[in-house]
Amino acid sequence: xxxxxxxxxxxADSLGAxxxxxxxxxxxxxxxxxxxxxxxxxxxxxxxxxxxxxxxRYARGTRVLEAGDEVAIIPPVAGG
Amino acid sequence: xxxxxxxxxxxxxxLMAEVARNSNGATVLFVGTVRxxxxxxxxxxxxxxxxxSMAEREMADIAHEAAxxxxxxxxxxxxxxxxxxxxxxxxxIAVAHPHRGEAYDASRYVIExxxxxxxxxxxxxxxxxxxxxxxxxxxxxxxxxxPIGTHLDADDDSVVEAR
Numbered sequence: 677x678x679x680x681x682x683x684x685x686x687x688a689d690s691l692g693a694x695x696x697x698x699x700x701x702x703x704x705x706x707x708x709x710x711x712x713x714x715x716x717x718x719x720x721x722x723x724x725x726x727x728x729x730x731x732x733r734y735a736r737g738t739r740v741l742e743a744g745d746e747v748a749i750i751p752p753v754a755g756g
Numbered sequence: 757x758x759x760x761x762x763x764x765x766x767x768x769x770x771l772m773a774e775v776a777r778n779s780n781g782a783t784v785l786f787v788g789t790v791r792x793x794x795x796x797x798x799x800x801x802x803x804x805x806x807x808x809s810m811a812e813r814e815m816a817d818i819a820h821e822a823a824x825x826x827x828x829x830x831x832x833x834x835x836x837x838x839x840x841x842x843x844x845x846x847x848x849i850a851v852a853h854p855h856r857g858e859a860y861d862a863s864r865y866v867i868e869x870x871x872x873x874x875x876x877x878x879x880x881x882x883x884x885x886x887x888x889x890x891x892x893x894x895x896x897x898x899x900x901x902x903p904i905g906t907h908l909d910a911d912d913d914s915v916v917e918a919r
Contacts, residue, residue, distance in 0.1 A: 684807055685877035686889040729875070732810035748807055748875070754890040755804070755811070755835060755876030756788050756847050756867060 677702060677743035679709060685751045690721040700741065706730060707737035709747050726750065757823060759815035759833040761808050766834045766848045775830035775852035782856035784863040788847040790840050794890070798883040804837040804846060807875040811835070818869045826862035828853040833866060835876060846878075 681696050688694045691713070698712050706728050713719055727750035728735050734750075741747065758774070772785050790802045819831045830852040840846055849866050853859040878890045 682807065684875065685805060685879070686891070689889075729807075729810060732807075732813050734873075748810065750807070750875050751877055751889070752891050753871070753873065753875050754878045755806075755874045756871045 677704075677741075679704070679741055679743070679745045679747055681709060681713060682746060682748040684748070687722060687726070687749055687751050690718040691716055692718060704741050705737060706735055706739045706741065706747060709741065710737065710749070713749065722749070727752075757819050757829050757831050759812065759819045759831075760835075761806055761812055761815075762834050762836050763838050764836075766836055766845045768845060768848045768850075771832045771834060771848050771850035774832045775850045777830060777852060779854055780828075780830060780852035780859075781854050782859040783850065783852040784856075784859040786847075786849040786851075786863050786867055787845050788867070789845050790842050792842050794880060797880075799842070799880050800883050801839060801841055801881040802846070803839045803879040803881065803887075804835075805877050805879070806835070806837050808837075811874050811876055814874045815870065818866055818873065821869070822851070822862045822865045825865065826853065826858040828858065828862060831862065831866065833870070835870070835874070837876065 677700055678697055679700055681698065683691055683694055698709060700708060728737065729748040729750055730739055731746050768785060768787055772783055775783060792799055815833055819833060822831055823829050828851065832850045835847045849863055851859050851863045853862065879887050880890055881887050
């Protein structure tokens with residue numbers, strides 16, 4: 677199944693991309709997707725446990741994904 | 757109740773008018789603006805970016821929570837993204853309630869939650885030409901920021917109460 681990963685702000689700069697797609701096995705979790713991202717150049721600048729979201733909601737690493745899910749890696753927010 | 761991300765300058769007076777109602781005795785207007793100094797470094801502008809769809813969803817959630825907690829539906833929040841100049845409003849929160857206590861509390865709740873949860877980031881542009889993402893996680897902005905440990909830079913904000 678395919679999942680989309682969104683990157684923002686400093687994380688997008690570090691990895692040189694704002695979005696990417698991964699083909700993941702059924703039953704893959706948020707943590708599994710993060711593991712794939714970590715294998716990419718520039719990912720060493722991600723913190724050990726970044727905030728994650730699935731389909732616009734904050735989610736834990738154990739969350740099991742479905743085909744088409746949109747996973748976001750959320751840098752420390754700084755709105756206001 | 758209305759919450760949104762905008763690109764154009766925010767019309768604070770329009771937001772205040774939007775929450776006006778004869779049953780309300782207090783309106784709190786919160787305006788967050790771009791400040792000229794961060795951590796001792798002169799700043800001459802700020803670029804805000806957002807995970808827009810999620811940011812709007814979180815802002816709507818926060819407004820609903822405030823409505824439930826403090827008992828008013830008269831809450832309007834606009835957060836601006838894009839390049840902002842010094843002194844321009846990045847966020848405006850208008851809350852009206854029959855009584856001032858709840859109006860203040862609801863306004864404070866919305867801004868503190870927004871700063872903690874809404875996926876918006878700012879790229880500070882310094883006078884020396886460099887740019888840097890403001891990192892809430894670095895802790896560098898939290899020192900001496902006031903009585904509430906969760907907020908990040910409440911001292912760049914102004915509050916006006918109108919009757």
